[in-house]
Amino acid sequence: MSLSSLTxxxxxxxxxxxxxxxxNADGCPFPIQNLPxxxxxxxxxxxxxxxxxxIGDQILDLPAAQSAGAFSGFxxxxRQAAHAACSGSRLNxxxxxxxxxxxxxxxxxxHLLRTASPHQxxxxxxxxxxxQAEYDVPxxxxxxxxFYTSIHHATTVGKLFRPDNPLLPNYKWVPIGYHGRVSSIAVSGQQFRRPLGQTKAPDADAPTFGPCKRLDYELEIGIFIGGGNAMGEPVPMEEAExxxxxxxxxxxxxARDVQAWEYQPLGPFLSKSFASTISPWIVTLEALAPYRCSWSRPDGDPQPLPYLDAPTLRxxxxxxxxxxxxxQTAAMRQAGQPPQRLSLSNYRDAYxxxxxLVxxxxxxxxxxxxxxxxxxGTLSGPAPDEAGSLLELTTGGKSPLTLASGEKRVFLEDGDTIILRAVARRDGLPLIGFGESAGTVLPARSQG
Amino acid sequence: MSLSSLTxxxxxxxxxxxxxxxxNADGCPFPIQNLPxxxxxxxxxxxxxxxxxxIGDQILDLPAAQSAGAFSGFxxxxRQAAHAACSGSRLNxxxxxxxxxxxxxxxxxxHLLRTASPHQxxxxxxxxxxxQAEYDVPxxxxxxxxFYTSIHHATTVGKLFRPDNPLLPNYKWVPIGYHGRVSSIAVSGQQFRRPLGQTKAPDADAPTFGPCKRLDYELEIGIFIGGGNAMGEPVPMEEAExxxxxxxxxxxxxARDVQAWEYQPLGPFLSKSFASTISPWIVTLEALAPYRCSWSRPDGDPQPLPYLDAPTLRxxxxxxxxxxxxxQTAAMRQAGQPPQRLSLSNYRDAYxxxxxLVxxxxxxxxxxxxxxxxxxGTLSGPAPDEAGSLLELTTGGKSPLTLASGEKRVFLEDGDTIILRAVARRDGLPLIGFGESAGTVLPARSQG
Known part of the structure; x- marks a missing residue:
């Protein structure tokens, strides 16, 4: 049984x-074909x-369903899988x-949730x-x-940090990645203080300490591992999914200004570890099977090394x-204005x-x-308006965005809420939604 | 009650x-003044x-001692602390x-372990x-x-990677750090396969895939956090310890060759995540209180920014x-030869x-x-023979070491065991030992 066979x-x-x-409503993110x-x-x-x-606008409480005997006929x-799902407060x-x-x-x-189920x-x-629900990290x-899988993001950001050398020579060979911070990952609804940190202006002799001035979001897909592997036993491509x-x-x-000063030579650290906000629902690979699509490299780019290749890859x-x-800025919220779209992109454009990755x-x-x-990693598309961060959308803070509220943004201001959404859709198939990741910037802590 | 008051x-x-x-034996790493x-x-x-x-060459089994009523008179x-220590298979x-x-x-x-204890x-x-014991990650x-706290290591390694720019401008201002991999941390005795990975020769057009050729160790102190802090609430220097x-x-x-190819722009990843070996005993800060010493910066170096400074720092x-x-190489082990020292350094030299760090x-x-x-981070001292890695001791693999066994090393060979040891000593005080971290390199997995 392999999910990668896309059955x-x-x-x-x-x-x-x-x-x-x-x-069953049109556009519902959680139809019976989803089940996150x-x-x-x-x-x-x-x-x-x-x-x-x-399911729809409801949540099926799995331990309650188990107690009601819903799985006893299977x-x-x-029954073992249901037991595992009901065995604790997390999905591990x-x-x-x-x-x-x-x-x-x-x-x-x-079966249990479809029309005519005897368990309704x-x-x-x-x-x-x-x-009426609240969520935790699942x-x-x-x-x-x-990781860093969008070549469009890597190239655009590379231009800002290294104008003469935007895309490093390893990019097309190595799926670049680095370890991140677990403790500050929270679920949608996270509110966090603007981080304090060291920054240095290019023309300054010494750094200064204070609130981050270039606070940004990054639009990413999160991938939850199941199963895993033993130390010393790599997972081949055929088994990766x-x-x-x-x-x-x-x-x-x-925190872009903190990142620019701290990141050499060992990579981002405090610029990323103050908060990370995930959506509460995990959409399974099986639910996404009908929305798989081809993957390719631009003409002239190297093909993956054999260990990163597989028959079904392309x-x-x-x-x-x-x-x-x-x-949605604080002013928009106060005026009752809905959130405003900043960009659209698609995960199929990842390099x-x-x-x-696995x-x-x-x-x-x-x-x-x-x-x-x-x-x-930030999922920017090939067009400039498909960028997954303000750093890209404002060309490193040089080109402010004007919002419908009349406000301007180069980076995030206190009170701003950023909402990420995702949907898989294809003609003739139901829409599969991811729900959303929403997070809000609070003012920096006083430095008393 | 603050440990930082060094009472x-x-x-x-x-x-x-x-x-x-x-x-009570001379040179015993675990006298009654230690108690790790x-x-x-x-x-x-x-x-x-x-x-x-x-304690000495023994381990006091804390749950057994608690069951024997040893803490009931305190x-x-x-009693609460003893209960916490006995509540699970880890020290959390x-x-x-x-x-x-x-x-x-x-x-x-x-009191319980000193001579004349009524509980003997x-x-x-x-x-x-x-x-007769085996250990787990505590x-x-x-x-x-x-982190990256040895300026001697940072400078020597920086020369190898960036001859024109050995110590980056942020080093003396920012305690450089990056997130590491938890899953592959194991306790002394760890054996691990030589990692496979991508490497690229400087003059090659494309990378190749295979076993790491420049496998190295890094001598570090590990720091276990207790207590912690809430998100958004920084820990001031006065409370850090x-x-x-x-x-x-x-x-x-x-894996130095993997690291050189993968580390730009987000830092080390697979070059570090295949294995990390810690010693099984945690020496408490209280045990180390008599071995604290002064800290200073070389003349002309910047002093720490105020948030990284404290009255007792210096x-x-x-x-x-x-x-x-x-x-200890495989040949040394077979010939019954003891491990041979590669270097000595001291944690007091950290920048x-x-x-x-906290x-x-x-x-x-x-x-x-x-x-x-x-x-x-690798704790190299100011002298070349105080280096905490082979990369430094062999000048990037250019100057082989000749061992007493007659073997030569630039980087680690299959079968090599590396042992780290540490002791705090001061005239008139008992020696406080850390025990050891030993790990052994196994041959790479076949790429069949």
Missing amino acids: LNETHDTELRSWVPSA YGVFRRAGSEEDFRVGVA DEAT ALMALTPASWSALRLALS TELAACLVPQA AAIGDYTD DKVFGLCLLNDWS TQGAFDVQLEVLI WTVAQ THHTVNGCNLRPGDFLGS | LNETHDTELRSWVPSA YGVFRRAGSEEDFRVGVA DEAT ALMALTPASWSALRLALS TELAACLVPQA AAIGDYTD DKVFGLCLLNDWS TQGAFDVQLEVLI WTVAQ THHTVNGCNLRPGDFLGS
Whole structure:
């Protein structure tokens, strides 16, 4: 059983409808073909977080469904997967199982939630409205690795930092990545203080200390690892996607002025570690199977080294997922104005695929563990207005954006909320949504 | 109660002796003035790992001592600390307490293990010989950050990578650090396969894939965080050492050829993530209090920015800990030859102190959690033979070392074992040992 074989099955049937009415509405991000996992509880309660599945505007409470006997009629593999999903306040135990187990549980959920399910009555009592829920980071993340997979982002940013040498010679050979900070990853709704730090003006003799002046967002896809590998045992490309539980959204907030001063020679550190905001729902690779698409390199670019190549890479290596960034300033919020779009891009434009990231990460023997988290890096498209950060959209802060509210932005101001959204869509197929990652900048801490 | 106030107390009394005879032997690394923590079980058993304290050539099994009632006569704070230490297979619960709690437990252990303790009989039954024990990583590490605190290392290595620009302009202002990989950290005794990876010769058009040819060790001090801080709440210098549970040894194995090709622009990644080997014992800051020493900058160097400065920094900011690296090749092992010293250096020569690392790490609001781990970076001294890596000792692989066995080394060969050791010593005081970090290079995995 391999997800990378891209098998479509009855859970992908476009005709399926759910007995949860909101799941059948046009444009609903969570139709019965999606079934993403998260951990939730009733907002403001002291309940333990538990695993749920988004369906329409509701959440199916998995432990409640299990207690109601919903899984008792299914086979052993399904019951084991359901048991793992209900065993704690995070998804790690489910993630530690195999694609066959994940698929079995998905099929069971599809049966339980579709119209004419004999379990509708007891499961209706296991629904919690999303509007009444709060979320936590869905897995205990052991390690977080951030990659740099958009060549458009790498080139545009490279021009700002190194005008004479925008794209480094390793870019087209090595899926560049670095380790990130786990402790400051939080789920959508995160509010964080503008970071303090050292910065140095190009013409200054010495650095100064104070609030970051070039605070930015980064639009990324997050990748949750399931399964993992033993130390010393690299994961070949053919098996790489079997190690991936699913995808979410990630905002890798960045302090550009801190980064410019600190990043040589060991890479970004405090410029990235103050906050990272993910969406609460993990969309499984199986749900995304109908939205896979071809992957290719521009003519003249080197093909991947053999260890990063695979038979299915070019036909279905990529994901056709549209990505959107929106901003809502404090003034917009006060005036009742909705968030305004800053950019649209698509994950299919990434230079390196999910499978290549997993294989490269492990090729030196490094072990991945269930719940580990990878970031795609900022996902900018080829056009300038497809940029996934303000650094790119404002040409390094030189070209301010004028918002519909009349406000101007080069970098983020206190009170700004950045919202990331993503949807997979294809003619004739239901839309599969990721939900959103929203985060808000608070004023810097007083330096008293 | 602050450890940073460097209060010496009765646990530091040089006259103290233990009823464990080996603890009183000259040169014993674990006298009663040390009392480092680790997690252990009987070698080859299926027992759960549990917390122990090294005393002489024995380990006091803390849960066994608690069951024997050893802590029942102590005050509430001590009993709570003992309970935390006995609550699991890692030290995180004890680490999450305060310096006052750590100090209370240390005082109790000092009383229990000193000569004339009324508990000698029942505690003698709670000893496990170190020769019969195996160890695990002593804490569940949430995040690992590696720093770069030796200016001698940074300068020597900088010359190799950037001859015209050895020490970057930020070095004397910013405690340079980057996030490291947690999953591949293991305790002394780690054996790991030579990593595979991409490398590129300077004159080649394209990279090649294969086993690392420039495998190296790095001599570091590891720093275990206790307590931690909330997101958005930086730790000021005055409180920084209260967040530190203790120190150990760390070998940050490095694939230099992989590093040279991958590290721009986001820093080291696969060159460091295949293995990291720590010593099993954590020596507490309280045990090291008598071995604190002054810290200073060379004349003409900038003084730290105010957020990285503190009243006690210059008088007692550093640790006088002697560091040693030894090698034992496969041929030496077969011939019964002991490990041979490669270098000696001292932690007091670091350019940035432990407190500065903690404060800098959190100044942007980043949260540290109990059990988080910091590396000092390679600790090379000012003299060439005090270098903490082969890269430095062999001038980038250009000047082979000749070992007593007649073998030559530029970088590590398969079968080589590298052993790190450390001791704090001062006239009139007992020697405080760290134990050792030993790790062995296995042949690369076949690329079949």
